[in-house]
Amino acid sequence: MLTPLQKKKLVHYFNVLDFDKSGTLEKADFLNIGENLSILWGFKEGTPEYEASIDRCRGTWAGFRNFIGKSDESHATIEEWIQFADQVVMNGDEELYEKHVNKVMREIFNLFDLDGDGYISLNEYIDLFMAYRIEIRYSARAFTKLDLNQDDLISRDELLSGIKEFFRSDDREAAGNWLFGFWETYLKED
Ligand SMILES: [Ca+2]
Numbered sequence: 758m759l760t761p762l763q764k765k766k767l768v769h770y771f772n773v774l775d776f777d778k779s780g781t782l783e784k785a786d787f788l789n790i791g792e793n794l795s796i797l798w799g800f801k802e803g804t805p806e807y808e809a810s811i812d813r814c815r816g817t818w819a820g821f822r823n824f825i826g827k828s829d830e831s832h833a834t835i836e837e838w839i840q841f842a843d844q845v846v847m848n849g850d851e852e853l854y855e856k857h858v859n860k861v862m863r864e865i866f867n868l869f870d871l872d873g874d875g876y877i878s879l880n881e882y883i884d885l886f887m888a889y890r891i892e893i894r895y896s897a898r899a900f901t902k903l904d905l906n907q908d909d910l911i912s913r914d915e916l917l918s919g920i921k922e923f924f925r926s927d928d929r930e931a932a933g934n935w936l937f938g939f940w941e942t943y944l945k946e947d
């Protein structure tokens with residue numbers, strides 16, 4: 758069973774991925790992220806950089822749909838996502854869970870470690886917020902929380918730790934809750 762906090766975070770995550778806010782996740786949502794990133798980084802349509810960016814996002818969709826057992830042209834509803842996350846990610850097999858969180862970590866690095874130095878800088882993290890159209894004003898605070906050793910970079914281990922907290926922690930104060938911005942919009946700002 759998911760706790761209310763865990764469920765809120767999963768709903769937020771779904772809404773972040775649901776680029777066109779149609780209430781379902783499908784390939785187009787993932788390809789739109791690739792297009793957004795290409796615009797952000799100045800990759801022109803038809804160039805190798807542009808194609809590579811779209812390909813990485815197509816790969817992310819392929820991974821996601823395989824994971825939740827969907828075919829390429831189908832979609833996932835929020836109920837399917839919550840049920841899947843509950844049974845597999847949150848309360849399922851540890852091996853699958855580890856596989857999932859490591860996959861999310863690698864995908865974020867593949868897409869957003871633009872200079873390839875093995876760290877996510879604040880600017881690269883802001884790109885993630887822009888690509889997914891997450892409210893930018895939460896990015897700096899989220900970055901500071903995820904940067905555990907405060908060297909102004911998010912390492913693979915720091916990101917993995919944040920992803921694990923995002924998916925599983927039931928602690929309202931957990932740093933990883935902030936990974937994809939603010940998840941509980943009705944709360945008063947502190
Ligand atoms: Ca980097």
Ligand SMILES: [Ca+2]
Nearest residue numbers: 904908910911
């Ligand atoms: Ca760091």
